[in-house]
Amino acid sequence: MSLTDDDVLAAGPGAGPSRTGPVPDGEPLLEVQDLRVRFSRAGRHVHAVNGLSYRLAPGRMLAIIGESGSGKSVSSRALMGLLPSTAAVTGSARFAGTELVGMPEAQMRRRRGADIAMVFQDPARSLNPTMRIGTQVVEAVRAHSDMDRHAARRRAVELLSLVRLPVPEQRFAEYPHQLSGGMRQRVMIAIALAGEPRLLIADEATTALDVTTQAQIMELLVELQHRLGMAVIMISHDLGLAASYAQDVLVMYAGRGVEHASAETLFSHVRMPYTRALLGAIPLLERESHALLPVVPGQPPDLSALPAGCPFAPRCEYSDEQCGENPPFAEQEPGHRWACWHPVPDPAPRGERS
Ligand SMILES: Nc1ncnc2c1ncn2[C@@H]1O[C@H](COP(=O)(O)OP(=O)(O)O)[C@@H](O)[C@H]1O
Numbered sequence: 001m002s003l004t005d006d007d008v009l010a011a012g013p014g015a016g017p018s019r020t021g022p023v024p025d026g027e028p029l030l031e032v033q034d035l036r037v038r039f040s041r042a043g044r045h046v047h048a049v050n051g052l053s054y055r056l057a058p059g060r061m062l063a064i065i066g067e068s069g070s071g072k073s074v075s076s077r078a079l080m081g082l083l084p085s086t087a088a089v090t091g092s093a094r095f096a097g098t099e100l101v102g103m104p105e106a107q108m109r110r111r112r113g114a115d116i117a118m119v120f121q122d123p124a125r126s127l128n129p130t131m132r133i134g135t136q137v138v139e140a141v142r143a144h145s146d147m148d149r150h151a152a153r154r155r156a157v158e159l160l161s162l163v164r165l166p167v168p169e170q171r172f173a174e175y176p177h178q179l180s181g182g183m184r185q186r187v188m189i190a191i192a193l194a195g196e197p198r199l200l201i202a203d204e205a206t207t208a209l210d211v212t213t214q215a216q217i218m219e220l221l222v223e224l225q226h227r228l229g230m231a232v233i234m235i236s237h238d239l240g241l242a243a244s245y246a247q248d249v250l251v252m253y254a255g256r257g258v259e260h261a262s263a264e265t266l267f268s269h270v271r272m273p274y275t276r277a278l279l280g281a282i283p284l285l286e287r288e289s290h291a292l293l294p295v296v297p298g299q300p301p302d303l304s305a306l307p308a309g310c311p312f313a314p315r316c317e318y319s320d321e322q323c324g325e326n327p328p329f330a331e332q333e334p335g336h337r338w339a340c341w342h343p344v345p346d347p348a349p350r351g352e353r354s
């Protein structure tokens, strides 16, 4: 089955073959429960992910944000079985009902790209510099199907059109260095789409691009999300980008979720002091979309010696003795979770809204 624009439009969102079964109404596509990743080397342990829990509904776009080192990449790579052998992964991550944690590598390899595919920050490094881009897309198509070369080539051209690579037939014979950064990222997305994934994880996929190209790639991801009925996780440290494109936002700190809500709720009713600090003093809508995160005073915690209590407490102006105990990441308002004993006052209290 090929994935032309017409097929996709005719079939509508949610259609298309998948390796896992359908998700019953109201069930999440992905349910991460108390996920933990610990790296061990020479008797030293780095606790990169520390009880991460979230749910993602089919076809939604979730932004995962947080400072560098908060565990965004490691937790996502854990879903794909893409961590080195020094990593111990525990907890649960169910994709369409199937447990991913502890899945044997052979099975994981078959599913990788078909259920979940990933796009990274640096397409120059992910693409093979010595191979024509057409060949690289054809190989990705053939890795996921038993198409002959001819059919796979047709499909590869379709995928390159789907990601809006101009004149794909002409580009087919070119090498990665002949393409701009934005075009290379489109090729990477085409390769990621070759297995018709139900979830695409874009890990800082637009970070290396200029602002205009960044917006174009984000708009492409939104378009693909809607046309293919595909869920997207965009990992970013750019709150403006998350606010502009994602439907849901999960804020991570020290390998754990600390605030999670719809983008609308999170940005108008921020409660977790860490998210508040990330937002800074500037109202989000007045900020340029490429604005960098304001620097949060203080240092992120040492992941090899995490405190027993709230890991943000040492940097938090609201902290007191109670914060010596780690607050639960609980749903405190409908659809709004945060982990804090002393949340900041709701900037737009719900009771007072008309
Ligand atoms: N292979 C590894 N071995 C040891 N520590 C690692 C490894 N990969 C990542 N880490 C550590 O895990 C933590 C989380 O990293 P990461 O998920 O890449 O952060 P983020 O993507 O949020 O910037 C960091 O402290 C990082 O140094």
Ligand SMILES: [Mg+2]
Pocket: 072, 073, 074, 203, 204
């Ligand atoms: Mg990262």
